[in-house]
Amino acid sequence: MIQKTNKMNLVEQVATQIEQLIESGSWEVGKKIPPEMELMEKFDVSRNTLREAIRALVHAGLLETKQGSGTIVRSANSLGAALKRYVKKTALLEILDVRLALEKQAAQLAAEHRTEADLAKLEEYIQLSRQAVKSKDWAQFIELDICFHKAVVLASTNQLLIDLYEPLLETINSFVQDLMAMNATFKFEEELHIDLLSAIRGQNKEAAATYVENYMELLRKEIIKMTGE
Amino acid sequence: MIQKTNKMNLVEQVATQIEQLIESGSWEVGKKIPPEMELMEKFDVSRNTLREAIRALVHAGLLETKQGSGTIVRSANSLGAALKRYVKKTALLEILDVRLALEKQAAQLAAEHRTEADLAKLEEYIQLSRQAVKSKDWAQFIELDICFHKAVVLASTNQLLIDLYEPLLETINSFVQDLMAMNATFKFEEELHIDLLSAIRGQNKEAAATYVENYMELLRKEIIKMTGE
DNA sequence: ATATACCAATCATCCTACAAATTTTAAAGG
DNA sequence: CCTTTAAAATTTGTAGGATGATTGGTATAT
The missing domain is CATH 1.10.10.10 (Winged helix-like DNA-binding domain superfamily/Winged helix DNA-binding domain)
Known part of the structure; x- marks a missing residue:
């Protein structure tokens, strides 16, 4: 060498x-x-x-x-920092496409490799999420939403995927956070999370991918609506 | 603010x-x-x-x-350089999963947005590829293979996707290039390329995604075979 | 006890000098 | 005229010192 x-x-x-x-x-x-x-x-x-x-x-x-x-x-790790810097100059919808690609793959891998601990963690976030909705603590709800998505990607056990995904999620979130002052969209999201968890638990790769697609399509429409195309 | x-x-x-x-x-x-x-x-x-x-x-x-x-x-652009440095310490199969995620998404986007120029370029690479096979110029064949994949991703018109994909493709290729001294695998690849082009031409997103999956699965098996699991 | 003034630690910037590697130029020899 | 060789100029690499700016803590005075 x-x-x-x-x-x-x-x-x-x-x-x-x-x-x-x-x-x-x-x-x-x-x-x-x-x-x-x-x-x-x-x-x-x-x-x-x-x-x-x-x-x-x-x-x-x-x-x-x-x-x-x-x-x-x-x-x-420097990759995250480089990616964050890069995407600052990138259109939100472009980032969203890449996020979709990564999270879909992550969900499929999670469906393959998920452990009981992974499932428990995902379920916990959903439970806490419900509580946040009941107490109308929207900031907390958003926080838990992020945790859920991260947990799905973490369950993929692919470190490159994880390191690429997190900066994108955070960038998109910081864009959307202020604007998305609680409209009805998030109601649907909870259902999608439950479906995704079921798919991962049942190790159904195709269903997991589909639910991520559905979620991201919903988010895309919201973003288009808010940013005025 | x-x-x-x-x-x-x-x-x-x-x-x-x-x-x-x-x-x-x-x-x-x-x-x-x-x-x-x-x-x-x-x-x-x-x-x-x-x-x-x-x-x-x-x-x-x-x-x-x-x-x-x-x-x-x-x-x-610095993102490519950062990514290249990062993936040097990453397992080949992990990189392959991310590449699959990105190329699949790219193929779908390409199916949506492809122009006539994109289609012409893809077709050209396939034609040249056939010639290379005939003249048994394997180095040229591999080069054209890379060009084809890059062209698919370029047709997605998503710059972030493009900038993330290329370093991964090059990394994987430099890993595989030496080992894959022309076994029968590449025969199939040509067929897959034709199928993928058809799907993109017909704007069939699902088919495009499927063909990328098939290709990557084939590549994964080859890598596992060569690296001894 | 609070506010002020002072002091020490630490990074920011600038300066000069020399070393090492490369390129360019010039000279020498055929 | 061309090639080879040697010297000079150019350019980055490394070292060391000096001063300014900012921060954090300490001591002092009220």
Whole structure:
């Protein structure tokens, strides 16, 4: 195996090591990393080199620097950050098509691989969802809706799928959240969730895919209605 | 609405401007960008600041620096580069599931939106493919196979879908290429391509999705066979 | 106890200098 | 004139130091 590290410049070497520290969890998300001075000694590089490495990871969304305070770990995987940045410039309906593609596949895989724990979690979200409706706590309802969809994708056990899906879901949600101040649409959604859970429980891939399609079609219509085509 | 702190630091400001220069095509892919000294003056920042901005974009995969030579534009969108880096650490079958999800959706969208130009291009690849088979030019055959799949996704007219799909296709292909030294599988593939084209021409979304599924299932079996489960 | 002023830590930016790799230019030799 | 070789110029890589700006905590005064 060819060792690429020898050819890598110092900055990339340091950046790679820092990435590993983050991915391995040695540097926990949300916490501060050591200050520049310390890292200069630890990696035995100059300030410039270290700063270029850190800047690269800041730009990638893994770190966040705050003058006077320090540098914190912002995220453990850079793909999500890159995707989020990208989709900011993308039309909502384009994102929705990709989300549909991913969630449909996820639902099918979930139907195959689902464990009892997965089913329990999905059921729990539906139950809590009902309570939220009863108490008219719409913010909570939306939160649980997101959790349900994420849980379906998590049950697929495909990490690439998961890492691609979550940024899209969050982007779409942040777009829609403000606008969708509780119209009747969500009533249907609950039923669809129940149907989807049944399909996943019964390991019925086709039905699972169909329900995701139905849900996404409903959402698409709402978005078109609200954004005025 | 809260203004998202226009107080970007200098490095990010420069990086953003450079990104725009690349995306707009002012700095063409493959060509050199001005040397540091020139850019320092152009952006009116110090060398450190400029270098941090450039380094961020190098890490993101947009630029590539070569000591003594200069800096060239490597790619016009960073998402592909981030995805490629990510999937290097991902199992082939996981990637395949995501590729299936994306290509299936793309085929359906292509069936909806396809233009005559799209159809002509797809047909052309199939024709050339036949010639390649006749002359037993397998390298050419594989190349055309890739072109066909890309063309299907391009016909979807969904840029996010396109930008996500291509890195996955290339990754899978580079994995498989060496191993798949021409066994009988590709014979079937040609038929599937013809069927898929027919479905897209006839705007039959379900059939298009089915043919993509069939193809991917075939590929999955080959991969499992070759990698020994 | 609260508010203010001060101080220390930390990142942001700038500057200069030299090293290493590449490209360009110039010279030398046939 | 052409090729080869050597020197010079160009360009990025790395190092180290200096100053400014922001934050967080501490001590002081009221």
